[in-house]
Each structure stands twice: as C-alpha cells, then as structure tokens.
Amino acid sequence: MLQRLVPRLRQEAGLERILVVDNASTDGTGEWLRAEGVEHRTLPTNTGGAGGFHTGLGWAIDEGADLVWLMDDDGLPDADCLPLLLERVERDGLEFCGPAVLAEQDPGRLCFPIRLPGGTKVVHEMSAVEAAARDGLIDDVVIPFNGVLVTRDLVERIGLPREEFFIWGDDVEYLWRAERAGARIATVVDAHFLHPATDDLGTPMMFGRTTYNHTASDLKHYCMARNNTLNLRAYRGWIHVLLFWAKTIWFYLFTRPQPGRIPLSARAAAAGLRGDFTGHRRFLR
The missing domain is CATH 3.90.550.60 (Spore Coat Polysaccharide Biosynthesis Protein SpsA; Chain A)
Structure with a gap:
C-alpha cells in the first residue's frame, strides 16, 4: 500500500x-x-x-x-x-x-x-x-x-x-x-x-436497535474486547462496560452464533483490567 x-x-x-x-x-x-x-x-x-x-x-x-x-x-x-x-x-x-x-x-x-x-x-x-x-x-x-x-x-x-x-x-x-x-x-x-472497507463494523443486532463491531480475526477481537472494556471503564463508567459485555454475549449467542468468542472476550477483558497487555501475542504469526 x-x-x-x-x-x-x-x-x-x-x-x-x-x-x-x-x-x-x-x-x-x-x-x-x-x-x-x-x-x-x-x-x-x-x-x-x-x-x-x-x-x-x-x-x-x-x-x-x-x-x-x-x-x-x-x-x-x-x-x-x-x-x-x-x-x-x-x-x-x-x-x-x-x-x-x-x-x-x-x-x-x-x-x-x-x-x-x-x-x-x-x-x-x-x-x-x-x-x-x-x-x-x-x-x-x-x-x-x-x-x-x-x-x-x-x-x-x-x-x-x-x-x-x-x-x-x-x-x-x-x-x-x-x-x-x-x-x-x-x-x-x-x-x-x-x-478499504473491511470486517463487519457496525453489524446490526438486537433487531436492528444497535450495532456491534464484529471481526473475523481473533487477534482483533481479543484486543477490541480488552481495550474497549478499559476505554468504557475510564471514560464512560461501569454501566457502559456492563452493557458492552451484555452486547458481546447476545451477539455471539444469537446474532452471529460463536459461543467460543464469549470466554475469549472474558479473558481479554480480565487481562486488561489486570493491566496485562501480553495476551494478544499468542495470535500473532
């Protein structure tokens, strides 16, 4: 490029x-x-x-x-x-x-x-x-x-x-x-x-009432779940963190069923809250 x-x-x-x-x-x-x-x-x-x-x-x-x-x-x-x-x-x-x-x-x-x-x-x-x-x-x-x-x-x-x-x-x-x-x-x-338009940013969910930034990449999703949790906690508050987690669970159970993404998201969020920014490295090639 x-x-x-x-x-x-x-x-x-x-x-x-x-x-x-x-x-x-x-x-x-x-x-x-x-x-x-x-x-x-x-x-x-x-x-x-x-x-x-x-x-x-x-x-x-x-x-x-x-x-x-x-x-x-x-x-x-x-x-x-x-x-x-x-x-x-x-x-x-x-x-x-x-x-x-x-x-x-x-x-x-x-x-x-x-x-x-x-x-x-x-x-x-x-x-x-x-x-x-x-x-x-x-x-x-x-x-x-x-x-x-x-x-x-x-x-x-x-x-x-x-x-x-x-x-x-x-x-x-x-x-x-x-x-x-x-x-x-x-x-x-x-x-x-x-x-270039990539991924499925802004994928509609919850009957079109909101959207979710889905990506097929586990690396990107791990970083998104970790970093978004930290951003929302620091700048928007815990209510927004909880809403983001609820959206993640809904999205990967009902909108784009991938149940394995839920524990991955939880591990990423927990790592970020601990201040551990090394977990994404296992997805690097």
Whole structure:
C-alpha cells in the first residue's frame, strides 16, 4: 500500500516531511523505503497500529512539527484533502480534525459508520453526513488516525497514543482523551479519505436497535474486547462496560452464533483490567 500512498503524499505542497514507521515488517517494506529515499524508522518488534502511531507521532513532535497528519498505509487522501483540513484548522481553531473516511469500494458510503452528535443515530451513507453537517463540519466527531490532523499543542496536553493497546481502541481512547481535555474536534465533510472497507463494523443486532463491531480475526477481537472494556471503564463508567459485555454475549449467542468468542472476550477483558497487555501475542504469526 505504501507504493501507492507515498507518491500521492509527495505531491502535497503543504507537507514539509514524510515520516514512515516500519512496524517490523518482513515483506520487503524496509528495503523499498530505503530504495525510494523515504525517511523511516524500523521497529525491532511488531507493536501494532497503536505502537506505530505512538512512535510516529512522538517522532514528529520531537522533530518540531506544529501539525501532524496521521494515517495508516492502506488509506489514500483525495488531492484536496490536506488543503481543506488546513483551511479549517486555520479558520476554526480545530485541534483534532479529519476527513470523511469513505469506503474505497463505494465512496458513497462511510468506511466506518459514525454516530451523529446529539442522538443515537448511526449512519453509513455519506449523504446523511452531508445533511447533518453544520458549516461543513460534524462537530465532536472524527475517525482517528485516518488522515487526521493533530496539533502540537494538543499532543503536549494529552500525550501520545497508548502503545500497549496494540490494535483496536487506541484511536478511540485518544479521541476520548482529547474530548476530556476540551479539544476542538470535528470532521471536515468536504475533505475525503478513501479506505478499504473491511470486517463487519457496525453489524446490526438486537433487531436492528444497535450495532456491534464484529471481526473475523481473533487477534482483533481479543484486543477490541480488552481495550474497549478499559476505554468504557475510564471514560464512560461501569454501566457502559456492563452493557458492552451484555452486547458481546447476545451477539455471539444469537446474532452471529460463536459461543467460543464469549470466554475469549472474558479473558481479554480480565487481562486488561489486570493491566496485562501480553495476551494478544499468542495470535500473532
């Protein structure tokens, strides 16, 4: 994916430097980066997306960046994505903002469904986001680490992403930490970022009354169950933790029957509550 992303980023007039974190890859990525002359750091072990963003954001701030544009290697910003984000940072004082993240296979749909502010409605269609926008923004909503801009001031106030989360939930935790710090957060609706639609995010359950972030990957599910439990406990309270556990049990008994996922979820949640962030390693290959 970097072979597609890096040339695109090199066309961005607003970028001063491109920094790539090579997360202990074994597929020739490091050799390609060196051959292309891309500034990068190769980590000694696989630290997951959370570790990569922790390292990359810290590296950029240490190098004196005032604004950092964060993304994985599998996304692709539109040509005007960065200028549109920069314009709103300057105009509206946004500290943590991002584009609308669209499904690459169907740009009329969001890659990750969002809950609109002020209610419980979850939307999947870009048209619904455009209709809900005020002055081109969806306030207090952003899909972290998918083409998001983060200010130096915010990083200095709230720190770096939690690298121990490995994958799944590190982005939400960072968003909720920013909210707690009073950051100015928004999605810039006219700025677009394409991302492959994967997994079954937002799978309807309980007769369509709510959704569940199902994934076929045991690694991702383990990290999701562990990290979501911790996030909900820290930022939303035990009632939300209990509701999440109830949804997990319902989902894997009735919606997508996989009873083995229930004890796996319980072990993951218990490990997180103990402060043990090593359990996911057994799923790594």
